[in-house]
Each structure stands twice: as C-alpha cells, then as structure tokens.
Amino acid sequence: MLSLIQALGRTFLNFLGATGRIALFTAVSLSHCVRPPFYFRLIGRQMVEIGYYSLPVVGLTAIFTGMVLALQSYTGFARFSAESAIPNVVVVSITRELGPVLGGLMVAGRIGAAMAAEIGTMRVTEQIDALTTLATNPFKYLIAPRLIAGLTMLPLLTLVAISIGVFGGYLVSIYKLGFNPTTYITNTIDFLQVQDVLSGLVKAAVFGFIITLMGCYHGYHSRGGAQGVGAATTNAVVSASILILCSNYFITEIFFSR
Amino acid sequence: MSTAGTPKIEIRDLHKSFGRNRVLQGVNLTIMPGESVVIIGGSGSGKSVLLKCILGLIHPEQGSIKIDGEEITNLRGSELEAVRRKIGMLFQSAALFDSLNVWENIAFALIQGQGMAREEAQRTAMARLGDVGLRQEVATLYPAELSGGMRKRVGLARAIASQPEIIFFDEPTTGLDPIMGSVIDNLIVKCVKELGATALSITHDMASAKRISSRIAMVFEGKIIWDGSTDEIDQTDNAYVQQFINGRADGPIQMQIQDHFEGHPG
Numbered sequence: 001m002l003s004l005i006q007a008l009g010r011t012f013l014n015f016l017g018a019t020g021r022i023a024l025f026t027a028v029s030l031s032h033c034v035r036p037p038f039y040f041r042l043i044g045r046q047m048v049e050i051g052y053y054s055l056p057v058v059g060l061t062a063i064f065t066g067m068v069l070a071l072q073s074y075t076g077f078a079r080f081s082a083e084s085a086i087p088n089v090v091v092v093s094i095t096r097e098l099g100p101v102l103g104g105l106m107v108a109g110r111i112g113a114a115m116a117a118e119i120g121t122m123r124v125t126e127q128i129d130a131l132t133t134l135a136t137n138p139f140k141y142l143i144a145p146r147l148i149a150g151l152t153m154l155p156l157l158t159l160v161a162i163s164i165g166v167f168g169g170y171l172v173s174i175y176k177l178g179f180n181p182t183t184y185i186t187n188t189i190d191f192l193q194v195q196d197v198l199s200g201l202v203k204a205a206v207f208g209f210i211i212t213l214m215g216c217y218h219g220y221h222s223r224g225g226a227q228g229v230g231a232a233t234t235n236a237v238v239s240a241s242i243l244i245l246c247s248n249y250f251i252t253e254i255f256f257s258r
Numbered sequence: 259m260s261t262a263g264t265p266k267i268e269i270r271d272l273h274k275s276f277g278r279n280r281v282l283q284g285v286n287l288t289i290m291p292g293e294s295v296v297i298i299g300g301s302g303s304g305k306s307v308l309l310k311c312i313l314g315l316i317h318p319e320q321g322s323i324k325i326d327g328e329e330i331t332n333l334r335g336s337e338l339e340a341v342r343r344k345i346g347m348l349f350q351s352a353a354l355f356d357s358l359n360v361w362e363n364i365a366f367a368l369i370q371g372q373g374m375a376r377e378e379a380q381r382t383a384m385a386r387l388g389d390v391g392l393r394q395e396v397a398t399l400y401p402a403e404l405s406g407g408m409r410k411r412v413g414l415a416r417a418i419a420s421q422p423e424i425i426f427f428d429e430p431t432t433g434l435d436p437i438m439g440s441v442i443d444n445l446i447v448k449c450v451k452e453l454g455a456t457a458l459s460i461t462h463d464m465a466s467a468k469r470i471s472s473r474i475a476m477v478f479e480g481k482i483i484w485d486g487s488t489d490e491i492d493q494t495d496n497a498y499v500q501q502f503i504n505g506r507a508d509g510p511i512q513m514q515i516q517d518h519f520e521g522h523p524g
Contacts (some may be wrong), residue, residue, distance in 0.1 A: 076313055121356070122355075122356075124348050125351055126350075126351060126353040127312075127351060127353050127354075127355055127356070129310075129315055129349070129353065130353035130354075130355070131355075132313070132314075132315060132342070133313055133315075133342055133345065133346075133347040134342075134367045134370065134371060134416075135339040135340075135343045135367065135370075135371045136365055136366075136371065137339070141370070145405045168447070176312075228389040
C-alpha cells in the first residue's frame with residue numbers, strides 16, 4: 001500500500017516538474033519571439049518547411065476525409081430522407097473540426113518529429129553548445145523562428161485543407177450521389193458562418209504553436225545519443241497529438257458552448 | 259584587453275556536482291595573457307566540465323571564475339554573451355552546423371554576432387579557410403561531405419574567425435591519425451601565435467599536449483594536482499603525472515573498470 005502511494009506521489013511530482021519545465025520553456029521561447037533581433041531568413045525557411053512542404057500530405061488527408069464524410073453522411077441521412085443536409089454537414093465538419101484537427105495531427109507527425117530530430121541531433125552533437133559559445137542564443141536562433149512559423153502557417157494550411165476537403169465532399173456528392181452542383185454550392189455557402197471559419201483558424205494557430213513547441217522542447221532536452229533523439233522524436237509526436245485533441249475540446253467549448 | 263598583471267582567466271575553489279557525483283572539488287587555476295595552457299587528465303576527471311563552466315554552459319555550485327578580472331559566474335543574458343564574444347572554441351567533434359555550408363559555418367559569429375554583411379563575411383571566411391590549409395572549393399561543401407581532419411580544420415577556422423582573445427580547444431586531436439593530429443597541432447600553435455590569444459586546451463594526448471602548450475596542468479578527482487611548464491613535466495616526480503604521461507596501468511590512478519569486474523568470474 002505504501003509503495004503504491006509512493007509511486008503515485010512520484011508520478012504526480014514528475015508530472016508537476018514536467019509541467020513547470022514546459023511552462024518555463026514556453027515563457028522563455030515566447031519572450032524571444034517578440035524581442036529583436038529577428039532572424040527573418042530562418043523564419044522564412046521554417047515557413048516554407050512547415051507550410052509549403054506539408055501541402056501534399058495535408059491536401060491528401062483533406063480530400064479523402066471530405067469524400068468519406070459525404071459518403072458516410074449519405075448512408076446515414078438517407079434513412080431519414082435528409083440527404084439535402086449533406087453539404088451543410090460536410091462544410092461544418094470540415095471547417096470546424098476535421099480540417100484543423102486532422103491537418104494538425106498530420107503536421108505533428110511530419111514537422112513535430114522532424115524538429116525534435118533536428119534539434120535533438122544538434123543537442124547531442126554539441127551544435128547547440130557551439131551556438132551558445134558563438135554568442136548566439138539558441139532560443140532566438142532555433143526555437144523562436146519555428147514557433148512563429150508554426151503559429152502563422154497552420155491557419156493558412158488549414159484554409160487550404162478546408163477548401164480541398166469541401167471539394168472532396170462536392171466531388172463525391174455530384175459524381176457519385178447525383179447532387180445538383182448549383183444547389184450543393186449554394187447550400188454550402190449559405191450554411192457556413194464566419195464563426196465556423198474563425199474557430200477553425202484559431203484552432204489551427206493553437207495547434208501550430210503546440211506542434212512546434214513540443215518538437216522544440218523535446219529536441220532541446222534530448223540526451224544520450226541516437227536513442228535519446230529517437231525518444232525525443234516519439235515524445236514530440238505523442239505529446240503534440242494528445243495536446244491537440246485536448247485543446248480542441250476546450251477551444252470548441254469557448255466558441256460553441258451556450 | 260586585460261591590463262598587464264591581470265590574469266586572463268582566474269579560477270578559484272570551483273565546485274560542481276551532478277547528483278552525488280562530485281566532478282569538480284575545488285579547482286584553482288590562473289592563466290596569464292598569451293599563455294597556452296593544456297589541462298590533462300583521464301576520462302571523467304572533470305576537464306570538459308571545467309571548460310563548460312568557464313564558457314557558462316554549466317553553472318558551478320561554488321567558486322569564482324574571472325575573465326580579465328570580471329567575475330562571470332553570476333552573469334546572464336547579454337552580459338554573458340559579451341564575455342563569450344572574447345572566446346573562440348574548437349569542439350571535440352568540431353560541432354559544425356549541419357544546415358550551413360563551410361563558409362557559413364566559419365562566418366557564423368561575424369554575421370550573427372557582429373552583424374557583418376554576408377559578402378564581407380564570406381571574404382573573411384575564405385581567408386580563414388586558407389589559414390587552416392583548406393582549398394577555396396571546400397567553402398561550399400556541407401559538413402557531412404568533409405573528412406574528420408577537414409571538419410577539425412573548419413572548426414578551427416570558425417574558432418579564430420572573430421579574432422577572439424581566448425581560444426578553447428576540446429580534445430583537438432581525438433579521432434585523428436597521428437599525422438593529421440600533428441597538422442592540427444601546428445595550425446593551433448600558428449593561429450594562437452598570430453592572434454596573440456590566450457589558449458586553454460584539454461586533452462589526454464600527451465604528444466599533442468607537449469606540442470601546443472607552454473604550461474600543463476593535470477586534473478585528478480576534480481582538482482588540479484600538478485601545474486608546471488611543459489619542459490618540466492617529464493622530470494616531475496609526481497606519481498600521478500608519471501603514470502599518466504607514461505600510460506601505465508599500475509600506479510596511484512585506479513581505473514573504475516577494475517572495480518566493475520570484481521566479483522564477476524570469467
């Protein structure tokens with residue numbers, strides 16, 4: 001019994017310690033995001049890496065999600081003769097939830113892992129120490145550009161994902177389910193509200209911040225050679241994915257609870 | 259620059275522990291301007307930790323580190339960065355930035371630290387590349403395309419690019435063949451002399467230590483146990499130093515590996 005309490009206590013203290021370390025890391029990182037000098041070249045490079053090179057994976061995820069959503073909605077709604085609601089369901093689901101969440105999860109796998117591996121390798125090969133000895137703050141040079149790029153590029157990626165996802169639903173609805181194209185587009189546009197888009201973009205910005213923060217945090221604190229870098233990569237993706245799903249609930253609560 | 263008589267680096271009663279492992283246990287060391295000091299000692303004796311404490315990468319629990327008479331153990335942020343601008347460092351693995359090519363690595367401190375224009379920084383980097391005996395074509399290669407010896411030379415060029423007053427060398431010849439090790443040592447001596455810099459190196463390569471130093475100090479169990487000019491080291495009667503420089507297994511320095519195998523038959 002005593003050992004069980006000890007184990008619980010140790011786990012709780014470890015959790016508190018990790019939370020404190022992440023909070024401190026976040027505060028220091030954010031302070032470097034708003035203080036000069038700004039490395040615009042590095043910010044631009046990260047924007048291309050996160051935004052442009054993630055387009056194929058996010059686009060493919062979005063189009064197939066939209067297509068499946070239209071198909072599944074049809075099989076369900078046909079039982080109640082509510083097929084006309086399909087454009088509304090597709091656009092709201094993609095804009096509010098599936099676009100930002102699935103896009104975020106895909107980027108977490110691609111970018112979060114890459115960041116943790118790159119920064120982790122720099123840590124274990126003394127490149128971060130070298131940066132420091134060259135009088136360059138690693139937070140300013142490595143972390144801040146990635147956070148700024150994640151924060152700004154995920155909303156843009158999500159806008160693209162939403163457009164492609166809705167287009168996927170349109171393709172299935174028109175060419176497989178026999179919907180009228182004009183009616184489908186009119187229903188889609190009429191049903192969509194500014195708040196839907198806004199919530200999707202806010203979620204994307206938060207997810208972008210979470211993904212880059214977890215990638216940088218785990219990479220920066222990796223230890224012990226290749227094994228440590230591997231563990232950092234795994235931890236970055238897992239923690240970012242969990243935090244995306246948790247924060248998604250709270251942002252939804254803020255925007256849509258009555 | 260320091261005034262005459264002020265030590266370039268002055269370390270007093272430095273302590274650093276990691277958990278229960280007491281790595282530094284009261285290190286005292288004074289290095290005057292223009293000296294080239296080598297710290298020798300076995301693996302795990304605290305040489306690298308001492309260097310990292312001076313660089314501010316690790317914070318000691320107790321003791322004083324002064325550079326040009328200025329206490330640096332309590333410095334943070336821009337004040338510490340100002341001190342680091344006086345220092346160049348050659349890492350054991352060279353620690354070149356993978357994402358930058360050779361000339362960008364060499365010019366890093368000039369562009370990021372001094373705000374020099376890229377074109378001018380590139381010209382300076384090319385000159386430094388020549389100083390360490392590398393051809394101009396190497397400038398656009400990436401670190402992954404270089405051999406171990408070339409990486410060390412690029413690391414040396416990066417360390418001297420900003421013309422630092424102090425240069426640290428962490429195991430400069432480790433992993434190199436004896437000829438390349440000798441080449442690197444000669445380059446170190448030449449660069450330090452030309453810059454008029456103060457040099458502090460750590461190594462357990464005695465041939466290298468004798469080539470690059472004017473003074474040698476030996477660390478054992480977190481303390482400096484011997485300190486003297488390079489010429490004196492072969493004549494010393496210090497049993498620890500004798501065992502170390504002659505590479506003998508028997509002597510007062512007992513390696514941990516002997517304890518490890520005790521009680522493990524076969």
